[in-house]
Amino acid sequence: MRFxxxxxxxxxxEAGVMPSQELIEAMQKYNEELVRAGVLLAADGLQPSSNGIRISYPEPGGKPKVIDGPFTESKEVIAGYTLIEVKSREEAIQWALRMPDPHGYGQGQIELRQVFDVEDLMTDPDTLEKEAVLRAQIEEQKKA
Incomplete structure (x- = not known):
């Protein structure tokens, strides 16, 4: 299960304040634990939404609308993510609880969401086969 x-x-x-050296070291230690446990797939911080672009589809079948950041609803904005693969929801929760306060000032908030597996979204054998080919191509590109 991926989360x-x-x-x-x-x-x-959102103001672009960089994390303290202490927080960076705590996050590196946490990521090292994830790697040793064999569950880390990816982890990155994101630049502030002032550098972001939001694309919306205001009308069905209509043209997409491009909006430059910043985005005012900070509770809707994310600052980073960690992608893990674990055996259960409970294990994912335990890893999330071990993450250091992501902002180091008591403002940290982590939302934990399970990632769909391809089989959860698709049932058509032809579509599943096309998806498998695409994923294999991605893996080959990573190796090159």
Whole structure:
């Protein structure tokens, strides 16, 4: 089971305040634990939403609308993520509880969401086969 730990933005992260060296070291230690356990798939911080672009589809079948950041609803904005693969929901929760306060100032908030497996979204054998080919191509590109 894959889970994404979504780190919600704070006023500091949206202002572009960089994490302290202490927080960076704590996050590195945490990521090292995830790697040793064999569950880490990816982990990255994101630049503030002022550098972001939001694309919306205001009308069915209509043209997409491009909006430059910043985005005012900081509770809707994310500052980073960690993607893990674990055996259960409970294990994902335990890893999320071990993450250091992502902002280091008591403003941290983590949202934990399970990632769909391809089989959860698709049932058509032809579509599943096309998806498997695409994923294999992605893996080959990573190796090159």
């Amino acid at each position: 994404m730990m979504i780190v919600k933005a704070s006023t500091d992260s």
